[in-house]
Amino acid sequence: xxxYGIYIVSKSGGLIFNYxxxxxxxxxxxxxxxxxxxxxxxxxxxxxxxxxxxxxxxxGHVLYAVNGVPVTGRQLDDGREVSEVIENKENYPxxxxxxxxxxxxxxxxxxxxxxxxxxxxASQLSPEPKSSGIEVLEADTFKLHCFQTLTxxxxxxxxxxxxxxxxxxxxxxxxxxADYALKNPxxxxxxxxxxxxxxxxxxxxxxxxxxxxxxxI
Amino acid sequence: MTVHNIYIFDKQGSxxxxxxxxxxxxxxxxxxxxxxxxxxMLFSLKSxxxxxxxxxxxxxxxxxxxxxxxxxxxxxxxxxxFVLNTDxxxxxxxxxLHQIYKEIFVEYVVKNPLCSLNEPIQSELFKTKLDAYIxxxxxxxxxxx
Numbered sequence: 001x002x003x004y005g006i007y008i009v010s011k012s013g014g015l016i017f018n019y020x021x022x023x024x025x026x027x028x029x030x031x032x033x034x035x036x037x038x039x040x041x042x043x044x045x046x047x048x049x050x051x052x053x054x055x056x057x058x059x060g061h062v063l064y065a066v067n068g069v070p071v072t073g074r075q076l077d078d079g080r081e082v083s084e085v086i087e088n089k090e091n092y093p094x095x096x097x098x099x100x101x102x103x104x105x106x107x108x109x110x111x112x113x114x115x116x117x118x119x120x121x122a123s124q125l126s127p128e129p130k131s132s133g134i135e136v137l138e139a140d141t142f143k144l145h146c147f148q149t150l151t152x153x154x155x156x157x158x159x160x161x162x163x164x165x166x167x168x169x170x171x172x173x174x175x176x177x178a179d180y181a182l183k184n185p186x187x188x189x190x191x192x193x194x195x196x197x198x199x200x201x202x203x204x205x206x207x208x209x210x211x212x213x214x215x216x217i
Numbered sequence: 218m219t220v221h222n223i224y225i226f227d228k229q230g231s232x233x234x235x236x237x238x239x240x241x242x243x244x245x246x247x248x249x250x251x252x253x254x255x256x257x258m259l260f261s262l263k264s265x266x267x268x269x270x271x272x273x274x275x276x277x278x279x280x281x282x283x284x285x286x287x288x289x290x291x292x293x294x295x296x297x298x299f300v301l302n303t304d305x306x307x308x309x310x311x312x313x314l315h316q317i318y319k320e321i322f323v324e325y326v327v328k329n330p331l332c333s334l335n336e337p338i339q340s341e342l343f344k345t346k347l348d349a350y351i352x353x354x355x356x357x358x359x360x361x362x
Contacts, residue, residue: 004271023271058273100273111269114261121258122283125251127221127302129242131285137262138279141272158269 001213002160003206004142006173007108010190011152013116015109017177017193021206027064027099028056034092045073046101047082057098065097115156119146145170153177165214172217176201220357221286221302223347225322227335228296230256234338236347238357259290259298279311289314297322307356321347 008017032038038052040063047063063071066085070077076085085091103111119133137144143163147155147170155173159166180198181187187195208216222237232252244251259278266278280289282305291299291314299314325343326332332340351357 026273060267060273103268107268111265114265118258118261118265121254122281122288125244125255125258126242126283126286127237127240128285128304131242131283134281134283136282137266138281139266139270139274140276140279141270141274144269158271 001163003163003169003209004158004160006202007112007154007156007158008173008177008193009112009115009154009156012190013113014190015112016191017181017198018105018108018112019199019202023102025099026058026061027097028061029065029095029097030057032092032094032096034089036086040086042074042083047071047074048101049098058100060101061098062101063096064099067095068097115146115154119148119154147171147174149174168214168217169209172205173202176205218307218356218358219304220307220351220354221304223302223317223351224252224255224298224300225338226252226256226259226298226300228298229335230260231335232256232337233297234343236344238351255300256298259300262290263292291315291318293318303356310356313354313356317347317350321350 003021004023005018005020007015010016038057039050040047041050042048049057049059049061049063051059053059063082065071066076066082071082074082076082086094115134123131123133133148134146137146138161141161142158143161143166145157145159145166147167149155153174155170155177157166157170157173176198177193180201181193181195184195184197187193205217219239221240222235224232225234227233230253232249235248235252244254246254262278262281267274270277277292278290280287282288285305286302287305287307287310289301289303289310291311293299297318299318301310301314301317303310321343325340325346326338327334329340329342332338332343338344
């Protein structure tokens with residue numbers, strides 16, 4: 001039972017709140033000899049694995065460090081280009097550190113606004129009349145629960161597939177939003193939620209769920 | 218429990234096959250437009266799921282549920298996409314989709330030399346076999362209104 005994260009999206013599709021609760025860190029460090037038996041590519045300002053998936057190394061993983069030196073973009077922090085280091089036979093054996101790319105805030109905003117049309121199309125393509133948008137979305141690694149309030153605000157929670165009772169949790173988050181964000185005179189609607197009370201109450205609620213389960217709230 | 222409709226897309230995103238059983242609402246557009254919208258949504262869902270997933274995904278998107286229906290999705294490694302809409306109480310639809318691919322699509326489309334793989338499926342045999350297969354499955358039971 002794990003809660004991965006919470007997103008709150010405003011009526012117009014903008015991300016107004018995001019909290020990563022437990023994000024598993026997926027990283028692996030391995031020694032490689034010449035020639036490299038994986039294919040790397042440079043895309044979206046990241047050097048990532050294109051081919052050569054194996055234990056601990058997944059297609060899409062990003063190169064974090066070469067011989068312990070961190071990588072930013074396509075450059076090592078000591079100024080050398082990643083591609084040059086990797087192609088040069090004399091540098092081997094090399095220790096490369098790969099990991100699942102972490103989402104930046106910009107990417108999260110992008111994803112939140114991407115969910116908005118998906119939600120709308122799902123209700124438009126419905127074979128039954130008067131369908132709502134997406135309420136539960138399941139993939140092989142997680143489950144996303146979405147609750148749309150009457151005013152159009154969406155609360156999304158990403159949980160482990162085995163988690164039950166997420167609906168209760170969604171309502172509870174909405175209650176906290178109503179109590180601590182909306183009643184805060186310094187909070188303006190549709191703007192990102194920066195209310196300390198909301199943050200602390202949400203965190204303590206999640207901790208309680210971690211400890212005693214959903215039934216305790 | 219009931220089955221609403223099925224869409225089959227190829228890897229380029231063109232609609233190979235569509236059939237409906239109990240569809241109560243039409244989207245108000247032509248079939249081609251609807252198929253494009255559906256494919257676009259699936260494509261975005263796939264990328265959305267891969268990005269937002271906290272762990273490395275293997276199969277990725279499996280299904281989504283609204284208040285009225287559930288959309289089940291199966292993608293084969295060759296890029297064929299099977300989409301089946303059912304009501305919210307259906308069980309084991311993923312297995313059914315696998316079976317449709319294995320026992321109906323491969324048998325009556327891939328093994329039929331007159332069926333071109335990148336064009337909409339015209340075969341009557343495929344259509345009747347699929348219809349019969351869906352109708353005898355446990356997921357298909359006409360809702361008593």
